Amino acid sequence: MEKDVFSGQFTQAEPLPDAAIAAALRVMQSGQLHRYTAAPGALSDVAALEGEFATYIGARHALAVASGGYALATALRALGVGPGDRVLTNAFTLAPVPGAIAGLGAVPVFVGVTERLVIDLDDLAAKAGAARVLLLSHMRGHIADMDQLMRIADATGLIVIEDCAHTMGARWNGVMSGRHGRIAAYSTQTYKHLNSGEGGLLITDDAALAAKMIVLSGSYMLYDRHGAAPGAAAFEALKYDTPNLSGRMDNLRAAVLRPQLAALDAQCARWNALYRALEAGLAGVAGLTLIARPEAEAYVMSSFQFLLLDWDAAAVADVVARAKARGVELKWFGAPDPAGFTSRYNHWHYAPAAPMPATDRVLAGLLDMRLPLSFSREDCGTIARIIREEVAAAALA
Ligand SMILES: Cc1ncc(COP(=O)(O)O)c(C=O)c1O
Numbered sequence: 003m004e005k006d007v008f009s010g011q012f013t014q015a016e017p018l019p020d021a022a023i024a025a026a027l028r029v030m031q032s033g034q035l036h037r038y039t040a041a042p043g044a045l046s047d048v049a050a051l052e053g054e055f056a057t058y059i060g061a062r063h064a065l066a067v068a069s070g071g072y073a074l075a076t077a078l079r080a081l082g083v084g085p086g087d088r089v090l091t092n093a094f095t096l097a098p099v100p101g102a103i104a105g106l107g108a109v110p111v112f113v114g115v116t117e118r119l120v121i122d123l124d125d126l127a128a129k130a131g132a133a134r135v136l137l138l139s140h141m142r143g144h145i146a147d148m149d150q151l152m153r154i155a156d157a158t159g160l161i162v163i164e165d166c167a168h169t170m171g172a173r174w175n176g177v178m179s180g181r182h183g184r185i186a187a188y189s190t191q192t193y194k195h196l197n198s199g200e201g202g203l204l205i206t207d208d209a210a211l212a213a214k215m216i217v218l219s220g221s222y223m224l225y226d227r228h229g230a231a232p233g234a235a236a237f238e239a240l241k242y243d244t245p246n247l248s249g250r251m252d253n254l255r256a257a258v259l260r261p262q263l264a265a266l267d268a269q270c271a272r273w274n275a276l277y278r279a280l281e282a283g284l285a286g287v288a289g290l291t292l293i294a295r296p297e298a299e300a301y302v303m304s305s306f307q308f309l310l311l312d313w314d315a316a317a318v319a320d321v322v323a324r325a326k327a328r329g330v331e332l333k334w335f336g337a338p339d340p341a342g343f344t345s346r347y348n349h350w351h352y353a354p355a356a357p358m359p360a361t362d363r364v365l366a367g368l369l370d371m372r373l374p375l376s377f378s379r380e381d382c383g384t385i386a387r388i389i390r391e392e393v394a395a396a397a398l399a
Pocket of ligand 1: 070071072095189190202
């Protein structure tokens, strides 16, 4: 019998909401795309977004910038990370994370991943003395035990930057993701929870760090035109010593983000419904391990992961090929070469690392897929069925 093929597009984002399109038109018709073109005293869309985002997360200060990667580099710079400094980060993350560290001439030191797809806290405790800063990636929306992680950080003097590219709106034990560390960075690139094509956001409660990041982002001396900035005094101490590394957000992006932010929680509930439909469809499949989600973790999933732990590399590659032939795009963190957005710590040769066998075991069996909101729950049922069938077939082959 001919096997069915899933015809949905894993790369297909939803259209922007009408309110975002109307806001974009308003900005384009005004011609005032640069954030500092607003008349003195008037609030630009970027400044308004900063205020709304700070309120949403519950942070004192927020800054909108050009991308998530730029936000990470700015956070590191603001903390004084420079050439030769060692910075702890996840072995399982996306390339822009170690890239932000290496871009400053600093040295990524990788911390392992557990079967729950979070940073290995024993490995973190063992390596904590090796660096002053941890750039912690909540990769693919999986959140480590943040209470325990912060105990380790506090006991060892580690400063934590949270990479919340995949956890905007998520919580650990009731606390918003991004509120544990000194600074948190978010991305509004198309595959994230808010979509402006490119874009990033930073939050902190620390006035000196906020002021520094604002000047670094290219504020010139217009830092009084921000939506969630500290007072002028915070800038006095650093305005002569902080370089302008232009990476501002523009009003067009901010205008399309503001209505999306207002709808973020509702969108995340839709994403989670898709995630749970897939999770239910893949429960009990022999050889396939679902990722445990502790009760303390209120996740906001926009992708789905599962493990084929201790499978042969050839058999995992077979599952990927079989699923692809039926329209289901799985990305494999164990593939020999980096492909598309998917790579892992030992692909980043600019940051050599000693082998990490426990991490290699997890990554060797880790499959990942996007969950665009353009999919329905029925689509998730179809995808789960195809994966079930092809995992079973590959196991027998
Ligand atoms: C985990 C993670 N951190 C940071 C980033 C960087 O975000 P951007 O693409 O906006 O630079 C990404 C982007 O995909 C990411 O997945």
